[in-house]
Amino acid sequence: TLYTDKSAVYYGVDGDLSVDYYPIGEVFPESYAFLHSVFEKGHSIAIEEITYEDDEYLITSYAPMYDSQGNIVGAIGVDYDAELIQADIDALQLSTLIITLIGSAVSILILYLATGRIVKSIKQVNDKLDELINSDGDLTQNLTVRTGDEMEVMGGLINGLLSFIREIMLNVSDNSAVLTDASVAMLRGMVDAKEG
Numbered sequence: 001t002l003y004t005d006k007s008a009v010y011y012g013v014d015g016d017l018s019v020d021y022y023p024i025g026e027v028f029p030e031s032y033a034f035l036h037s038v039f040e041k042g043h044s045i046a047i048e049e050i051t052y053e054d055d056e057y058l059i060t061s062y063a064p065m066y067d068s069q070g071n072i073v074g075a076i077g078v079d080y081d082a083e084l085i086q087a088d089i090d091a092l093q094l095s096t097l098i099i100t101l102i103g104s105a106v107s108i109l110i111l112y113l114a115t116g117r118i119v120k121s122i123k124q125v126n127d128k129l130d131e132l133i134n135s136d137g138d139l140t141q142n143l144t145v146r147t148g149d150e151m152e153v154m155g156g157l158i159n160g161l162l163s164f165i166r167e168i169m170l171n172v173s174d175n176s177a178v179l180t181d182a183s184v185a186m187l188r189g190m191v192d193a194k195e196g
Helices: 032-041 083-133 150-195
Strands: 002-004 009-011 051-053 056-066 072-081
Touching (some): 032 056, 083 150
Antiparallel strands (some): 002 072, 051 056, 056 072
C-alpha cells in the first residue's frame, strides 16, 4: 500500500517479504505527480510497459483505497507477473521476424525471376535488332518477339518502323528510276540539240 503527503509518496504495508522488502514510511520511487490521478481523482492507472526487475517481467498498476466514508486514504500498487505475456510477445516477435524473412526471400525470388524475364526479353529484342542491322540493309526482315509483355509491343512498333522505312526506300527507288529516265531523256535531248 502507498500513502502521500501530496509532495512525495511513501510505502505503507509492503506485501513483498523478500529481500526487496520496504519498511513503512520509506519513500516510494514513483513521484506524486505520476500518481496524482490515483490519490486525487480516484483513477486506476497502469504502467504501459512491461518492466524487467530482479529476473522478473512485471506489469505494475495502481488503484485508490477508500475509507468507509468514501474518501481516498491511499493507493494499492500491484506488480503482476508478466512472464507469460512476455513469452507470448517474444514468440510473436520471432514469428514476425520469420514471416518477414520468408516474405523477403519470396519477394527477392519473384523480383529475380521477373528481372530475368525482362532481361531475356530485352536481349531477344537486342539480338534481333543486331541481326537486322548486320543484314546488309535487308529491310524485308521482321522482328519476331513472342514474350507476351511490353517487349512484344516494342517489337511490333519496331516492325512498324521497318515497314515505314521500306516504304520510304521503295519511294526513293521509284523516284530514282523516274529521275534516271528523266536524266536519260534530258541527255538525249542535249545530244539532239548538239547535233542540231
